[in-house]
Amino acid sequence: xxxxxxxxxxxxxxxxxxxxxxxxxxxxxxxxxxxxxxxxxxxxxxxxxxxxxxxxxxxxxxxxxxxxxxxxxxxxxxxxxxxxxxxxxxxxxxxxxxxxxxxxxxxxxxxxxxxxxxxxxxxxxxxxxxxxxxxxxxxxxxxxxxxxxxxxxxxxxxxxxxxxxxxxxxxxxxxxxxxxxxxxxxxxxxxxxxxxxxxxxxxxxxxxxxxxxxxxxxxxxxxxxxxxxxxxxxxxxxxxxxxxxxxxxxxxxxxxxxxxxxxxxxxxxxxxxxxxxxxxxxxxxxxxxxxxxxxxxxxxxxxxxxxxxxxxxxxxxxxxxxxxxxxxxxxxxxxxxxxxxxxxxxxxxxxxxxxxxxxxxxxxxxxxxxxxxxxxxx
Amino acid sequence: xxxxxxxxxxxxxxxxxxxxxxxxxxxxxxxxxxxxxxxxxxxxxxxxxxxxxxxxxxxxxxxxxxxxxxxxxxxxxxxxxxxxxxxxxxxxxxxxxxxxxxxxxxxxxxxxxxxxxxxxxxxxxxxxxxxxxxxxxxxxxxxxxxxxxxxxxxxxxxxxxxxxxxxxxxxxxxxxxxxxxxxxxxxxxxxxxxxxxxxxxxxxxxxxxxx
Numbered sequence: 103x104x105x106x107x108x109x110x111x112x113x114x115x116x117x118x119x120x121x122x123x124x125x126x127x128x129x130x131x132x133x134x135x136x137x138x139x140x141x142x143x144x145x146x147x148x149x150x151x152x153x154x155x156x157x158x159x160x161x162x163x164x165x166x167x168x169x170x171x172x173x174x175x176x177x178x179x180x181x182x183x184x185x186x187x188x189x190x191x192x193x194x195x196x197x198x199x200x201x202x203x204x205x206x207x208x209x210x211x212x213x214x215x216x217x218x219x220x221x222x223x224x225x226x227x228x229x230x231x232x233x234x235x236x237x238x239x240x241x242x243x244x245x246x247x248x249x250x251x252x253x254x255x256x257x258x259x260x261x262x263x264x265x266x267x268x269x270x271x272x273x274x275x276x277x278x279x280x281x282x283x284x285x286x287x288x289x290x291x292x293x294x295x296x297x298x299x300x301x302x303x304x305x306x307x308x309x310x311x312x313x314x315x316x317x318x319x320x321x322x323x324x325x326x327x328x329x330x331x332x333x334x335x336x337x338x339x340x341x342x343x344x345x346x347x348x349x350x351x352x353x354x355x356x357x358x359x360x361x362x363x364x365x366x367x368x369x370x371x372x373x374x375x376x377x378x379x380x381x382x383x384x385x386x387x388x389x390x391x392x393x394x395x396x397x398x399x400x401x402x403x404x405x406x407x408x409x410x411x412x413x414x415x416x417x418x419x420x421x422x423x424x425x426x427x428x429x430x431x432x433x434x435x436x437x438x439x440x441x442x443x444x445x446x447x448x449x450x451x452x453x454x455x456x457x458x459x460x461x462x463x464x465x466x467x468x469x470x471x472x473x474x475x476x477x478x479x480x
Numbered sequence: 481x482x483x484x485x486x487x488x489x490x491x492x493x494x495x496x497x498x499x500x501x502x503x504x505x506x507x508x509x510x511x512x513x514x515x516x517x518x519x520x521x522x523x524x525x526x527x528x529x530x531x532x533x534x535x536x537x538x539x540x541x542x543x544x545x546x547x548x549x550x551x552x553x554x555x556x557x558x559x560x561x562x563x564x565x566x567x568x569x570x571x572x573x574x575x576x577x578x579x580x581x582x583x584x585x586x587x588x589x590x591x592x593x594x595x596x597x598x599x600x601x602x603x604x605x606x607x608x609x610x611x612x613x614x615x616x617x618x619x620x621x622x623x624x625x626x627x628x629x630x631x632x633x634x635x636x637x638x639x640x641x642x643x644x645x646x647x648x649x650x651x652x653x654x655x656x657x658x659x660x661x662x663x664x665x666x667x668x669x670x671x672x673x674x675x676x677x678x679x680x681x682x683x684x685x686x687x688x689x690x691x
Contacts, residue, residue: 123665181641188639188663231613231664238613239664268664271613294682296664297613362667364683 105221105393105415108210109133109145113226115199116242118191123362123399124240129226131405131432138425139409141418145225146213151204151248158255159247159276164235165197168242172196184237200242203227207245210392211252214347220389221380223415225408228351228396230270231297239268239297246351246394247276253347254282261345261387262286263336265375266353266396267363269300273351274314281309284343286336288328290356290365291318302471305478312478315339317468320460321364325371327461328356331468332375338472340386342479348383352376353396354407358451360400366454368446372407376414401432402440410444420444483571484564486603487585487593493518494527496552503551504532514582516591517555523584523591525555561586562595568603571595607646614643615666617659618682619673620650628657634673635661656681 114126136143156165164183170176171185171192180186193199203226210222230246231239246262250273253260262277264270264287277283292298306314317335319328354372356365383391393411398404406424413420423443433440441447454460492510494503496519503515507529517525535545535554545554562571562583571583575597585593621627628647635642641662650656663669670680 184662187641189665233613236613292610294616296615296666298610298616298660299613362665364686 104417105223106213106219107143107145107223107225107412107416108148108206108213109225110148110202110206112150112199112202113206115195116203116226117199118193118240122191122240124397125401128398128401128404129395131401132225132408134431135405135409135424135428136412138428139413139421140425141416146209148202148206148209148224150198151201151208151243151245153201155208155248155252156201156204156243158251159234159244160232161235164237168200168237169197172198183235187237189240190237190242196242200229203229204243204245204248207249207392207394208252210394211249211347211349214390214392215253215256215258220391221383221415222392223412224392224394225412226395228266228353228394229272230264230266230351230353230396231268231272233272233275238272240397241272244272244276246270246273246349249349249392250277250283253349254280258282258346259343260284260347260349261340261343262349262351263379264288264351264353264396265332265356266351267356267360267365268296268353268397269316269318270351271297271299274300274304274316277310278306278314279308279310281313283310284313284315284339284345286315286317286339288317288332288335289319290321290323290363293318294321295363302467302474305475312475313343315471315475317464317471319365319467320463322366322454322456323460323464324366324454324457325368327464328365328367328371329374329378330461331464333378334465335468335471336382339475340382343386345387346390348379348387348391350379350391350393351396352393352408352411354398354404355396355400357398357400357403357407358446359403360398362397362399366451368450369403369406369410370445372410373414373420373445376411380414401436405432406441406444481568481603481607482564483562483566483568483585483595484593486568486599487564487595488599489585489593491516491584491591491594493591494551495519496524496555497550499548500532500536500545500551500554501547503527504529504547507532514594514596516559516584516594517551518591519552522589523559523561523586525552525557526559526582526584527551527555528581531555559584563587564592568600572600575600607644609644610660612643612660612662614660615663615669616682617661617666617669617673617680619657619659620679620681621647621655621657623649623653623655627655630676631657631659631673631678634676634678635659635669638669638672640669
């Protein structure tokens with residue numbers, strides 16, 4: 103059975119303004135591309151998350167300030183909650199808009215638990231930086247953690263997998279001491295990239311120890327090395343943890359075109375990653391998985407990567423060329439050339455001189471991570 | 481950063497008359513290596529796990545001492561100490577020069593804390609570490625007045641908060657500056673800094689990238 107898809111046009115209300123990288127144009131382009139690909143689209147309408155659902159993860163003081171900011175009110179301590187900063191500026195209705203994204207991920211989680219689907223794709227959300235009392239890195243409310251809280255409240259064991267190029271710090275810290283939540287984040291090293299965390303020594307605390315896993319990658323990591331250490335680190339963890347459900351944050355910013363980071367994946371890598379994660383869900387989680395979007399700031403790359411995700415989960419064939427009308431429309435609108443094929447051309451970026459060294463270091467860091475968590479696996 | 485910001489308080493102490501065996505058991509139980517020794521409420525020495533192991537070792541010059549003797553017979557005295565308002569780096573210098581693992585902290589005559597090598601590593605981690613989600617900028621500044629202010633001014637103008645700042649001499653007449661900033665989009669910041677003539681080392685410029 104192919105995955106059900108959750109989407110609402112209301113997601114586009116989450117908009118920090120025309121100059122902000124986390125742009126709703128990403129969704130508009132993606133949905134338009136899916137329409138142009140010619141397969142019938144069926145979206146499940148999510149319900150907006152309630153205040154209480156948001157409060158299952160976020161502090162009252164924080165939620166009150168997000169609500170007030172969205173109404174145009176002012177608290178002098180907004181900045182301590184990450185509100186009104188360069189990354190998460192205030193916009194009217196930000197509480198309602200953020201609750202739509204949370205609602206979508208929660209709806210997807212409910213569908214997986216309740217029965218209509220084993221696999222659900224939420225075409226939005228993935229706001230992994232938001233902490234219980236802090237808006238951060240373009241993220242206001244943490245839809246992923248609200249969904250995880252819902253799933254663990256049902257008595258389920260959740261494996262959270264984060265392939266966004268930035269460390270999934272919000273999700274990690276919120277569930278840092280929880281035994282029923284495995285978090286696994288593979289990202290560009292915090293030595294170089296925001297948010298600065300996600301080192302191998304962050305392995306959880308108390309009952310959560312050994313259940314928070316991080317693979318910090320060298321800048322300029324390429325497809326083969328990424329796939330190698332992803333499998334090397336993730337497979338044994340899932341084999342041991344035996345989750346009831348996977349929650350996957352599919353940020354698309356590890357692509358070489360992404361303007362905000364330094365990892366060099368091509369869409370060919372994503373065409374291997376998504377089926378791999380699906381196999382893991384089948385092998386270790388009874389086939390149950392929720393996939394969300396996430397970061398991704400090259401419009402050209404995100405459209406193609408998330409179309410790939412959609413097609414993979416729907417068991418649809420992957421086209422070679424992208425639809426001409428779509429290319430024309432968005433090429434004109436954005437005023438620059440768009441890649442015409444789903445897959446990246448050969449030699450799309452210059453050769454990396456340190457390639458062998460990068461591969462060696464990624465392997466070593468993954469071994470170090472496994473060494474530090476394995477003693478707690480029993 | 482001051483000694484009072486990193487010291488351990490309150491401090492566990494022993495009386496000078498306590499035996500080596502008792503002191504050693506306290507160290508094992510509490511997972512510590514240094515205990516200040518007191519007599520009538522005043523600091524008179526320091527006893528460490530190394531002092532005890534050496535004194536009772538068969539390799540000790542003059543032979544192994546009994547574990548039943550009081551700590552005052554093997555403790556180090558007089559003791560090097562520091563004060564709560566001393567800068568951390570001064571405590572670090574004393575410990576490195578004297579090759580000692582811990583400093584009792586005195587306020588006048590009163591023992592108020594202890595600083596160990598581990599606490600100094602903790603201070604180093606806090607100085608260089610990531611206490612808040614932040615991006616990393618590395619800028620090579622000319623070593624002359626006003627350059628750091630110019631950098632700070634540029635960041636302030638973009639409403640970007642500085643979480644931490646570390647500078648060190650680097651090459652001829654330049655100072656490398658590592659700034660942890662409250663933004664995910666460090667590329668955008670780097671771009672505007674380069675336009676203003678700053679030499680940005682990280683994030684790198686990647687001219688071949690097409691959007």
